[in-house]
Amino acid sequence: MHVLVLGGTAEARRLAELLTARPDTRVTTSLAGRVAAPRTPPGALRIGGFGGAEGLAGWLRAHAVAAVVDATHPFADTISRNAAHAAALTGVPLLVLRRPGWAAVAGDDWREAGSLAQAAALLPALGRRVFLTTGRMGLAAFANLEELWFLVRSVEPPEGPCPARREVLLDRGPFTLDGERELLRRHRVDVLVTKDSGGAATAPKLTAAREAGLPVVVVRRPPVPDGVPVVTGPEAAARWVGLSGPGRPEFPPG
Incomplete structure (x- = not known):
């Protein structure tokens, strides 16, 4: 067959x-x-x-x-x-x-969003330095947040309109907990944005954010x-x- x-x-x-x-x-x-x-x-x-x-x-x-x-x-x-x-x-x-999908555990500070646009609307009240891990597509939703700085991680270079203040990190999981801790520290990240992709390959960022007491905006799955x-x-x-x-x-x- x-x-x-x-x-x-x-x-x-x-x-x-x-x-x-x-x-x-x-x-x-x-x-x-x-x-x-x-x-x-x-x-x-x-x-x-x-x-x-x-x-x-x-x-x-x-x-x-x-x-x-x-x-x-x-x-x-x-x-x-x-x-x-x-x-x-x-x-x-x-x-x-x-x-x-991922599930919050004790110590997590998660905010759910129904779309990338909803996630972007939450950010100004949560921090100024954003670790954006939603992939290279859809970055236009964050392009008008000119007062925020973004660390954008994706496998391929971003497409379309992007935030003006950004650094692009091209990388592919699986990621380690030590690596994610160092990334948050080095870039002085104060809020994480992710899609609820699930799986272990990219989950260490959630643990690192929890340990650092950072808010996490989680975009729900369709x-x-x-x-x-x-x-x-x-x-x-x-x-x-x-x-x-x-x-x-x-x-x-x-």
Whole structure:
């Protein structure tokens, strides 16, 4: 059976490893192409968009795809919506693989925001030196905060309008707790902004902020499309694939 994995995450790579080990399964992982040197998974690789939901539906039909796993970044909501629409158009089973989000613990000073714009609106009351870890896209939401200074960390150089007072740090996780502590100290950071990406690779910044008594603005995830089953680990997704091919029963959500 041919499985399409919408990838770009560590969970997607692990799922591709599990599926390519099966003699009866062929895997294609699709990447958006926004990172110049992505970490590539085993199996076939596809780079670039599909042309919306209808384009994805056409690709599924043309390549006889038996199941789709959306293992994209938790904030890649456009492709997630397109995948749900394409699955509805074609009848191809769809699963969402999302790692759990982060949860505040004792000592955390978190402020939730529903969007980058809402996060930006909170900042003037919280500090003047901002560690911004929301990625290279969407920095325009912070561009008008001229009185604030930003340390912008991303894998690739930022795109579009950016805050005028900024330093860009190009780096890719996993990050260490000692490294994050030193970063906050050296740059005299007094507020952290992050998306609720979840996972261990970038979580040390939250511990470092808690230890330093810094406020953290956490941007909430967009919701998963209605009616699509969700699992939180690659192993569960691999089991779902084994049960979702032609003539096989549908794997239950969760």
